[in-house]
Each structure stands twice: as C-alpha cells, then as structure tokens.
Amino acid sequence: MREEIFRMENVTSKSFGVTFLENINLNIFKGEILGLIPINRQGKSSLIQLMCQNLPIDYGRIYFNNDLVNFYEHSSYSINRVYVIEQKSKLIQDLTVSDNIFVLKRGFKKYIINNKVLNMQVDRFLKEMEVQIDPDELIMNLNPFEQCIVELLKAIISGANLIILNDISNILSIVDLSKIHELLKFYSKKGKTFLYVGNHHEDVFKICNRVALMKDGSIIKVLDEAELTGDSIKPYTIDFEDAKPSAKKYDGQGILRFENVFTNYMNNMSFSVEKGECVVLLDTNNTIYSDLLQLMNGEQRPKYGSIIWNEKIFTKKAAKDALENGIAVIMEDATQNMLFDNLSYVENLYFLVDKKLKSYNHKSKVLKSIIGEYENIVGEEIHAYDITKLGLTSLYNLVYYRIHLYNPKIVFCVQPFSGADMYLRKHIADLIRDLKRKGIAVIILAVNISDTLSIADRFLVIEHGFIVKDFLKEEFASIQSMV
Amino acid sequence: MSIGSCIHKKEGMKMIKKKSQYISYRIAVIFEAIILLNFVMLLLYTFIAIREQKYGIGLIACYISLAFILYAGYKWVYKPYIETNKTYSLFAEGLILQGIFELRCPLSPQINKATMRFKEMLDTKELISISKKQAEYLALQNQINPHFLYNTLEGIRSEAICAGMDGVAQMTETLAKFFRYTISNVDNLVTLEDELSNIENYYSIQQYRFGDRLRVSIEYGEEDEKDVLMFRLPKLTLQPIVENSIYHGIERKIGIGNLRIKIQTTLTRLIITISDDGLGMNEQQLKVLNKKLRQISLDGVAPEPNKKGGIAIMNVNNRIKLLFGEEYGIYIYSTPNVGTDVTITLPKIKGLEIL
Numbered sequence: 001m002r003e004e005i006f007r008m009e010n011v012t013s014k015s016f017g018v019t020f021l022e023n024i025n026l027n028i029f030k031g032e033i034l035g036l037i038p039i040n041r042q043g044k045s046s047l048i049q050l051m052c053q054n055l056p057i058d059y060g061r062i063y064f065n066n067d068l069v070n071f072y073e074h075s076s077y078s079i080n081r082v083y084v085i086e087q088k089s090k091l092i093q094d095l096t097v098s099d100n101i102f103v104l105k106r107g108f109k110k111y112i113i114n115n116k117v118l119n120m121q122v123d124r125f126l127k128e129m130e131v132q133i134d135p136d137e138l139i140m141n142l143n144p145f146e147q148c149i150v151e152l153l154k155a156i157i158s159g160a161n162l163i164i165l166n167d168i169s170n171i172l173s174i175v176d177l178s179k180i181h182e183l184l185k186f187y188s189k190k191g192k193t194f195l196y197v198g199n200h201h202e203d204v205f206k207i208c209n210r211v212a213l214m215k216d217g218s219i220i221k222v223l224d225e226a227e228l229t230g231d232s233i234k235p236y237t238i239d240f241e242d243a244k245p246s247a248k249k250y251d252g253q254g255i256l257r258f259e260n261v262f263t264n265y266m267n268n269m270s271f272s273v274e275k276g277e278c279v280v281l282l283d284t285n286n287t288i289y290s291d292l293l294q295l296m297n298g299e300q301r302p303k304y305g306s307i308i309w310n311e312k313i314f315t316k317k318a319a320k321d322a323l324e325n326g327i328a329v330i331m332e333d334a335t336q337n338m339l340f341d342n343l344s345y346v347e348n349l350y351f352l353v354d355k356k357l358k359s360y361n362h363k364s365k366v367l368k369s370i371i372g373e374y375e376n377i378v379g380e381e382i383h384a385y386d387i388t389k390l391g392l393t394s395l396y397n398l399v400y401y402r403i404h405l406y407n408p409k410i411v412f413c414v415q416p417f418s419g420a421d422m423y424l425r426k427h428i429a430d431l432i433r434d435l436k437r438k439g440i441a442v443i444i445l446a447v448n449i450s451d452t453l454s455i456a457d458r459f460l461v462i463e464h465g466f467i468v469k470d471f472l473k474e475e476f477a478s479i480q481s482m483v
Numbered sequence: 484m485s486i487g488s489c490i491h492k493k494e495g496m497k498m499i500k501k502k503s504q505y506i507s508y509r510i511a512v513i514f515e516a517i518i519l520l521n522f523v524m525l526l527l528y529t530f531i532a533i534r535e536q537k538y539g540i541g542l543i544a545c546y547i548s549l550a551f552i553l554y555a556g557y558k559w560v561y562k563p564y565i566e567t568n569k570t571y572s573l574f575a576e577g578l579i580l581q582g583i584f585e586l587r588c589p590l591s592p593q594i595n596k597a598t599m600r601f602k603e604m605l606d607t608k609e610l611i612s613i614s615k616k617q618a619e620y621l622a623l624q625n626q627i628n629p630h631f632l633y634n635t636l637e638g639i640r641s642e643a644i645c646a647g648m649d650g651v652a653q654m655t656e657t658l659a660k661f662f663r664y665t666i667s668n669v670d671n672l673v674t675l676e677d678e679l680s681n682i683e684n685y686y687s688i689q690q691y692r693f694g695d696r697l698r699v700s701i702e703y704g705e706e707d708e709k710d711v712l713m714f715r716l717p718k719l720t721l722q723p724i725v726e727n728s729i730y731h732g733i734e735r736k737i738g739i740g741n742l743r744i745k746i747q748t749t750l751t752r753l754i755i756t757i758s759d760d761g762l763g764m765n766e767q768q769l770k771v772l773n774k775k776l777r778q779i780s781l782d783g784v785a786p787e788p789n790k791k792g793g794i795a796i797m798n799v800n801n802r803i804k805l806l807f808g809e810e811y812g813i814y815i816y817s818t819p820n821v822g823t824d825v826t827i828t829l830p831k832i833k834g835l836e837i838l
Contacts, residue, residue, distance in 0.1 A: 002704065004749045009810055010777050023773050025826070034660060059777070060580060066750055072579075075585055105646075218816050221816050221824070224745075235821040250765045 001091050002187055003030040003067060005161055008052065013046055013058030020046035022217045024060070028162065033194045035208030037201055039236060040421045041216030052082045064161060068463070083155035084164045086359055087148045087171050087419070091154075093140040097133060098122045101154045125153050129183055144286075145176035152180070156187060158170065164195045169203045170332075170418040173286030173447050181207045199421060201233045203448065207364065217292075240429050240454035244437075255409050255441050260305035263291040267465035268305070268411055272439045277376040278432065280456040282449065284463050289445045293329065293412065297322050304475040310409070324355065325480060326409035334397040338402075345384040346463035348398055352406040374401060392420075393427055405441070417451050429455050449479060507564070507695055514556070521549060563588035577778045579809055583827075620765050632662055657687045665719065675746070675753075678721045682744070685722055687727060689792035697733060698739050699725075702765060704747035711746055714753050715832040717802050724797035724825050734762020752811075753829045760822040768818050772796075778812050779804045796825070805828060 006028040021043045028034045038044040047053065050062065054070035054077060062070040064080055084090075091100045098118040115136070122135040131149050139147060150169060155163045165184075169177055178249050184194055184207055200203040204211055204318040205228040213221045213236050214374060257272040265287040275281050294300035295307060298319030307314035309325070318325055331337045339348055359367060375382050376400060381394045390398075403411050408460055416432065417425045432455050435442055446452050453459065459471040459479055471479055502508045525545055532538040567586055574583045584602045589595035636659040643651035661684040664677070679701060686699045704709060725742065733740030745756040764772070779801055800813040807830050819822040 001748045001750065004752075008812075021772075023777060023814075059573065072573060073566050073582065143685065200544055209568075217815070 005032075005064070007061075007063040007066075008050075010064075010369070011050070011062060012058045013050065013055075016047075021050070021057075024217070024221055025214060026192055026222075028195060030193055031188050031191045032210065033188050033196055033208045035204035035211035036195055036197045037199065037204055037211060037213050037233075038197070038421055039213060039215040039220075040423055043214060043465075044161055044219070045216070048084060048166060048197070049166065051162065052084060054078050054080065060373070076077070081159065082160045082164060082302060083151075083162075084156065084158035085148060085155065085168060086166045086169060087150045089139070089144075089151065091139045091150060093305055094138065096138055097135050097142075098151050099134040100139060100150060101157055121157075122153070125157065129153070129186075131179075132278055138458070144171045148172065148180060150181075150188075152183060158191065159199050162193050162195060164197065166197045167199060167419060169198055169200065169448055170415055171447075171473050174282075174284040176286070177203070177448070177450055178444050181433055182317075190314055192327055199417075199419070200424070200451075201230075201237070205233075240426055240451055242433050244433070246429075254308075257308040258305070259308065260303040261295070261302045261307060263288075263295065263300060263302055263465075264300075265291050265301075265465045269462070269465065269467055270305075271460055271470070273441045273443060274438050275441055276410070276439045277457045278444065278453045278455050278460045280444045280446055282446050282452075282459065282461050284461065285465075286447045288462060289414065292445070295319070296327055296329075296412065302319060306414065311331060312418070323352070323408070326354070326405050328406065328408040328411045330399060330403060330411060330413045330416065332415040334390060334399040334416075338399055339387060339395060341386075341388050343387070345387055345398060349374065349382075349402050352402055356406070369436060370405065373424075374405070375379060377401065378465050392424060395452045396428055396431060397426065400428075400435065404438060406437060408440060410443065411435060413444045414440060415446060416444060425451050453479065500800050518553070521796075531589055533678070580779045580804075581661055581809055586767060611734055619654060633659060636662070656690070657684050660684050661688060665722070671714040671718060673718045674712060675714050675716060678718070679691070679712070679714060679744070679778050681719075682725055693729075694742075695739065697729065697742065697743070699742045700744045702743060706744070711748060712755075714829075715834075716753065716829050718797050720754065720801050720803070720827060720829075721757070723799055727796055728757055728759040728761065728823065728825070732759040732763065734761075736761045747774060748831060751831055755827045756824055757827070758799070758822060758824040763817045763819045763823050765819050768817060773815055776815065779809070796838075799827070803827070 004027050006026075008024050008026045011021055012022045019154065024043075024047070036044075036047075037047075050057065050070070054062065054075050055195050056075040057070060057072060059072045061068055061072070067079060070076070071076065084101055092104065095103070098115065100122075101122060102118045103113060119135040126135075126149075128134055129149065131146075132147065135141065138152065142150065147206075148171075152163070165180075168180070172180065177315075184196070188194060188209075193449045196204060196208055201211070208228065209225055211228060212219050213223070213233070217234075221236065254272050254274050258269050263267045269288075271279070281288075291300060295302065296319060297368050298316050301316060309318060309327075312318075340351070343351070349370055350363075350367060353370075355364075378394070381390060381397070384390055384394075387395065387398065413432065416428050420428060429451060432442055432444075435456075442455075444452050444456065453476050456476075457473055459476065460467050461469045461471070491741055493761060503512075528538070528545060532542045556716050567588055567590060568587060570579070570582045573579045583598060584593070586598075591599070609772060623765075636655050640652050640655040640659070641650075643655060661681065664681045664684070666806045682699070682701075686697070703718050721744070728742055731738070733742065743756075745758065747754045747756075775797060796813060796815075811828050813822060814826045814828070816826070
C-alpha cells in the first residue's frame with residue numbers, strides 16, 4: 001500500500017474560454033520523485049498553480065493527503081503546503097541564509113531572534129546534505145547551485161508536503177545538477193515527495209520513479225520505472241533531424257582560434273571554430289561562459305595566451321567593436337532580453353542591420369526590401385506592428401532572423417533551448433541550422449547536452465576551465481556515457 | 484427606424500422577458516435597485532453633511548454599513564449562489580449525478596426537499612440494476628441459454644475425454660468455467676482473486692486462438708499479494724476491459740501483443756491498470772471517450788452490435804460510479820501504435836466494509 005500525497009481527478013480548468021487543463025488525472029505517492037515532461041507548454045503553469053493554491057476549477061477534485069481540498073463546486077483559495085523551486089530564486093537577496101529559511105517561514109512567531117540557534121539548525125541540515133554554506137552569508141553572494149540548496153532546505157524545514165522543481169536543469173551545471181539529484185534521492189528515501197518538471201527526458205529519467213507526459217493540458221501517459229527508457233518515450237517525441245538539405249561545408253576556413261588562453265576560470269583553453277560550423281561548449285562546472293563573453297566584448301583580456309580572429313590577433317580595440325567585426329551573441333531568454341516591444345516586427349529585424357548601412361540609405365526602402373526577402377520565410381507575421389501579441393515561435397523567428405539578416409561571421413548562443421518545450425526546441429534547432437546554411441559559425445554555450453547534439457558538428461567538454469575532450473560528429477554516441 | 488433594428492429590439496425585449504421569468508433574475512434586479520437607491524441616498528446625505536458640517540460619525544457609520552452589506556452579500560449570497568448554479572449546470576451537462584443532492588448551500592428548504600424526493604424517485608438502485616442487466620446482456624450476446632450451454636459443454640468434455648482428446652476436454656472445461664462465472668449472479672461484489680482467475684480462464688480460451696501471440700502478465704505494486712487479492716470489486720469489472728484490449732488493441736496488431744494488469748493500492752483506493760501494446764486510438768477518439776467516462780450515462784442500454792467494446796467499458800464505468808460515487812471509475816491513456824492503459828479506480832473494500 002502506498003500513501004498518496006497528492007491526487008487530481010478529472011480536473012478541468014478554463015480561463016476566458018481557453019482550456020488550460022483538460023480532464024487531468026494525476027497522483028503522487030509519498031516519498032516519490034514524480035517526473036513531469038510537458039511536451040508543449042499548455043497547462044504546465046496552471047497545473048503548478050493549482051497544486052500550490054486551491055483556485056476555482058471547472059470540474060474535478062483535488063486531494064492533498066487524502067483530504068479533498070478543492071472541487072468543482074467550491075474552491076477555498078487556501079494555500080497548500082507546496083514549495084516550488086524555479087530558475088528564478090524566491091529568496092530575498094539582502095537577507096542571510098538562516099533568515100530566509102526561518103524568519104520568513106509561515107508561522108514563525110518569535111519576537112526575539114537568536115541567530116546562533118538558527119544558524120546551528122541550518123548547519124545541522126547542511127551537514128546532513130554534505131554542503132558547505134555559511135548560514136550568515138547573504139543570498140546575493142551565493143551561486144545558483146547554493147541558492148537552489150537553500151531553497152531546498154527551506155522547503156524541507158518548512159515541512160512542505162510536496163516540493164516542485166520546475167525546470168532547474170538550465171541554471172545548474174552537470175556536476176551541480178547531479179548533486180541536487182543525489183539530495184532529492186536522499187530526501188525521497190526519508191519520505192519527502194517531489195515533482196520534478198523538466199523538458200528533457202534524459203535529465204528527468206535519471207532520478208524519477210515515474211514520469212507523466214503532458215500535452216495540450218492533459219496527461220497523455222504515465223511511464224513506470226521499467227518504462228523509463230529512450231524507446232518508451234520515442235513515440236511521444238518529435239524528430240529533431242534536419243528536413244532541409246544539410247549546410248555546405250567550409251573546411252579549413254578558420255574564423256576564431258583560442259590558443260592556450262588563461263583567465264580566472266579558463267585554464268589553458270585551446271580550440272578553433274571554422275566558417276559555418278556549429279560547436280557546442282559544454283562546461284560541466286558552468287563557470288567559463290561569462291569569461292568567454294567578456295573576452296569577446298573586450299571587458300576582459302586573457303591572462304596568458306591569445307585569441308586569433310580572422311587570422312589576426314583579437315585586440316582590445318577589435319573586441320570593443322565586436323558586433324561590427326562580425327561577432328554576435330544571442331542571450332539566454334532572448335525573446336525577453338533582445339527584442340523591443342515598442343518597435344514593429346520588421347523594425348526589430350532591421351535593428352542590427354542599420355549599423356551596417358550608410359546613412360543615406362532610405363530606411364523605408366530597406367524595410368521594404370527586408371519584407372520582400374523575409375516574408376517568404378516567416379510569413380504574414382512580418383507585417384505585425386505589436387510584437388507582444390505574437391507567439392513564442394514567432395518571437396524566436398525574429399531573434400534568429402535578425403542575426404540571419406545581419407550576417408555576422410560568428411554567433412554565440414547562450415543556452416538556446418532553455419525553458420522551451422519540445423516543439424519550440426525543434427524550431428530553434430531549425431533556426432540555428434538556417435544560420436549555419438548562411439555560413440555563420442555558431443558556438444553554443446550549454447550546461448547540459450539536451451538537444452545540442454542534433455545540430456552540433458563538434459562537441460567540446462570542459463571541466464574546470466580545461467577542454468577534456470573534443471568529440472567529432474561520428475563520436476557523438478559516446479558523449480552521454482562520458483558526461 | 485430600419486426593419487433590422489426593429490427586429491433586434493423585439494428580440495431584446497423577448498430575451499428580457501424570458502430572463503425575467505426566473506426568480507433569480509428578479510431578485511438580482513431588485514437587489515441592484517435597492518443598492519443603487521441606498522447609494523443615491525448616501526450621496527445626498529454626504530452632500531448635506533458637508534454643507535452642514537456635521538453628522539460626520541453618522542455618515543462614516545452609513546458608509547461602513549453599506550460596505551459591510553455589500554461584502555456580506557458577495558460572500559454570503561452571491562458566491563454560494565454561483566457555486567450552486569455551477570453544480571446544477573454540471574448536472575445538466577451530465578457530468579455529475581450525486582452533486583446536486585449534496586449541495587453546500589441549497590436554494591431553499593422546499594427546493595432541497597423536492598430535490599431529495601427526486602433522488603428517492605430516481606433511486607440509483609434502479610440505475611444499477613439496468614447497468615447490471617446490461618452486463619449480463621453483454622455477457623450473453625449470443626442469447627445462449629446458460630443451462631443448455633453448461634450441459635452441452637459438459638457433454639463435449641466427456642466425449643473428448645473418452646476419445647482421448649485432452650486438449651479439447653481442457654478447453655471445454657475452461658469455457659464452461661468462464662461462462663459459469665460470467666452468467667451466474669451479477670449482484671455481488673467478488674474478490675479480486677475471483678476476477679483474476681476469471682481473467683486467467685479467459686486468457687486460456689483466447690490462447691487457443693492467439694497462441695503465443697498474446698501474453699498476459701499480472702503485477703502487484705509494493706503491496707502484499709495475498710492481502711490485495713481479498714479486496715472486493717463488482718463482478719465482471721476486469722474481463723470486459725481485457726476483452727476490449729484484445730479485440731481493439733492486440734488482435735489487429737502484427738506480432739506479439741502484451742497485456743499487463745497492474746494492481747496498486749493506496750490508503751483508500753484500489754487502482755488496477757490494464758495496459759496493452761496494441762494499436763491504441765487517436766487523440767480525438769480518446770478525448771471523446773474520456774469525456775464520456777467522466778460522467779454517468781445510461782446511453783446504449785440497448786447496445787449496437789458493432790459498438791460492443793466501447794459500451795462494455797462505459798457499462799463498467801457506470802456501475803462503479805453508481806455503486807461507489809463519482810470519484811471512482813475509469814480513465815484511459817492511449818497513443819496510436821503504442822498502446823492503451825485503462826486505469827480503474829475503486830474504493831478498497833474488504834468483506835462488507837469500505838476501508
């Protein structure tokens with residue numbers, strides 16, 4: 001007999017005529033790590049929201065610890081004892097670790113706070129976790145992994161019935177993620193219950209006891225422990241292979257070369273990238289990326305070694321004009337960070353290319369010509385005035401085709417698949433292939449393998465700032481086991 | 484004025500007339516009018532108070548009272564009314580049956596009494612018996628007289644033994660056992676052990692047809708097998724689902740078909756999952772079927788011959804919901820060319836006691 005912590009029966013939830021959850025049936029047993037893979041985005045946030053708070057539902061019943069907490073007739077708006085750990089930390093950055101854990105806890109009623117006692121308690125838990133964090137340290141001084149540990153600790157200490165980890169694999173390195181996985185297993189054995197939400201089955205299958213697949217707001221399949229294999233999930237996934245003819249090869253036309261580069265985190269890094277090539281840099285410790293980007297934009301210089309750009313030394317001056325020199329960057333969450341809501345679609349496309357044009361070029365003529373060129377590719381959306389009304393796929397089109405239009409020599413993509421569902425990831429992979437077809441070299445900075453293998457030509461594994469292995473395409477099969 | 488606008492105006496009047504026949508609409512109109520009047524009077528009072536530079540405390544008291552009445556009206560009347568309305572709507576859509584008899588806030592004592600009387604008249608036992616009859620009917624599709632069938636099967640078996648045809652004798656015996664279990668009294672709850680042994684009989688019969696192409700396995704979760712087998716459930720809950728999986732999932736599949744029955748228990752529930760790796764069904768069919776399974780329906784008491792499978796599942800689902808409540812029943816997961824999982828949720832019953 002297994003004890004159920006959470007149960008949803010035939011739950012349907014609509015808002016303004018849109019169905020977010022449709023006839024959902026889901027149960028989570030005590031001490032279980034249940035995986036949830038949203039095949040598309042619909043319903044994921046509604047499901048998590050309903051787990052946290054008993055908001056009105058259109059049909060169905062929700063139980064916590066076998067108590068009916070929410071049903072179609074009456075929803076109390078009460079809050080369930082559920083803690084959600086997300087990419088964006090909920091901790092207060094200006095407070096210390098122990099203050100975040102204890103003082104902000106619901107039901108904490110002490111008027112005089114004895115920091116020593118609180119710190120001792122935090123220390124006890126941290127020892128159990130085998131993690132070293134100073135309880136007096138401010139949250140703002142902790143790295144994402146440490147913040148994640150503090151949140152986990154907060155959830156455990158607050159006695160949450162269910163702890164949800166929502167897509168955390170993108171902020172943690174492989175090493176840190178495996179530590180978190182070990183902790184989840186440790187606490188699940190102690191009776192704590194987890195819902196592990198992730199977009200990549202390779203990541204979710206590693207630690208979960210069962211995995212639910214969600215599509216269009218419904219649970220379409222629950223895979224048992226024995227079914228947690230690549231073959232079982234294959235029918236529910238889509239093929240990431242390139243449907244168009246593959247990109248032309250530009251052998252021997254090197255663009256960027258790092259020669260024995262040392263920085264704070266880089267440790268004798270040497271690699272080169274050629275025209276039209278896609279190289280994935282997988283840093284298992286997630287430390288070198290800021291150094292790498294700072295080197296490219298001139299905020300940092302190598303302590304030792306040199307960077308060769310177009311067969312010339314990459315000087316500080318060249319780095320300051322990186323964009324003009326053909327070096328572009330697509331940031332993580334690019335649709336949030338790289339688009340301008342007050343500009344129309346075509347003006348957003350035009351944003352970088354205007355730097356290349358001479359001042360006497362008529363803007364309206366250029367815009368017309370951009371529309372002429374890209375309307376066949378992106379379709380009607382090119383005429384959109386208000387880009388806030390566009391879907392995510394269209395916004396990604398805009399981000400990548402802006403680079404496509406600007407035509408740099410190299411583009412750095414920081415975690416391009418972060419937070420995207422399966423269909424969107426396939427679309428992003430196709431957009432990166434379009435850049436490659438144009439001869440643009442692509443460097444993907446990733447903290448997990450995820451879908452990068454489908455587009456990569458080479459795969460570099462970095463440990464402690466040093467390239468430990470350079471995989472060619474034909475060796476990709478052995479990457480998973482090595483990493 | 485154009486003819487079009489005249490028609491619109493007439494239709495608008497008709498709508499208001501139609502709405503105004505409901506007391507709820509009339510109450511809402513009167514309530515709104517009273518509040519509006521109060522508000523106007525309060526404004527007037529405010530105007531006088533400002534001009535006279537007195538009655539300040541009285542004015543504040545009036546505003547607080549009005550705010551309190553509005554808040555109480557929202558919390559005490561409007562919200563429960565909306566909840567009750569929603570329950571009636573779900574009943575009208577056929578999604579719930581018991582819900583309207585267990586309202587948190589009934590409209591009035593008289594309406595509540597009338598609803599209870601309606602419940603008595605409806606008498607779910609009647610529905611259960613219709614459902615059971617349907618089960619028997621499905622089991623007896625070929626309109627076979629059971630006693631005649633038993634006797635004939637026994638005759639065939641003894642003839643086969645005499646002729647040294649052990650295989651035929653064994654097959655006949657299994658068939659006789661299967662029919663005896665299926666056709667005999669459908670009233671009682673049976674143990675899971677009985678249901679599973681009936682499935683084994685059914686599997687043995689099907690094996691003569693499918694040979695090695697069909698594999699059936701039974702898995703138990705973390706629970707004690709002996710304990711689990713003593714739980715009770717309505718007779719013929721599993722066999723129609725297994726039959727469905729074989730005929731709709733595995734029969735048309737090329738290659739070996741696997742059928743897995745997984746049994747799990749929680750504190751209060753018995754969960755049986757019957758999975759096949761057959762043809763599965765498409766998203767649209769699945770959506771419609773799961774939507775139907777969500778509600779209690781007596782559609783298809785007289786089944787259409789070519790819709791046998793679907794009706795068997797609906798029938799099992801109806802019986803479970805009518806016997807134990809709307810929170811129990813069947814849910815299906817299915818993917819084309821991958822397979823189908825049918826999850827049956829039942830209360831845990833040992834002896835005559837629901838745990």
